[in-house]
Amino acid sequence: MNLMDKLYLNRFVPDNESHLKIKDPKICKEKCDAKYCTYICPAGVYSWDKESERIMIAYEGCVECGTCKYGCLFNNIEWRYPRGGFGVSYKFG
Numbered sequence: 001m002n003l004m005d006k007l008y009l010n011r012f013v014p015d016n017e018s019h020l021k022i023k024d025p026k027i028c029k030e031k032c033d034a035k036y037c038t039y040i041c042p043a044g045v046y047s048w049d050k051e052s053e054r055i056m057i058a059y060e061g062c063v064e065c066g067t068c069k070y071g072c073l074f075n076n077i078e079w080r081y082p083r084g085g086f087g088v089s090y091k092f093g
């Protein structure tokens with residue numbers, strides 16, 4: 001079973017507002033050449049939009065692992081869990 005198959009087992013109840021926010025988009029644009037968040041997130045939540053020169057956040061697919069909270073070397077992600085009743089549910093076994 002590959003990663004995408006495993007992710008497909010999860011169930012999501014997306015909130016209508018993001019629980020993940022970029023604190024300062026200028027830091028992403030001007031200081032962070034590597035764009036770490038775009039490859040450390042196991043669910044592919046972050047992507048760099050060349051046109052708007054901003055990080056896009058597909059928060060609905062977040063598996064709440066916390067990697068991005070520590071993996072952004074600029075501490076530029078405001079991270080919290082989704083509100084109660086929203087977010088990911090795991091199916092084990």
Ligand code: SF4
Pocket residue numbers: 022027028029032034035036037038055071072073074075076077
């Ligand atoms: S790793 Fe942090 S600073 Fe870099 S693009 Fe992502 S959120 Fe912005």
Ligand code: SF4
Pocket residue numbers: 020040041042043044045046061062063064065066067068069
């Ligand atoms: S908490 Fe994990 S799954 Fe959610 S955005 Fe951060 S790295 Fe991706």
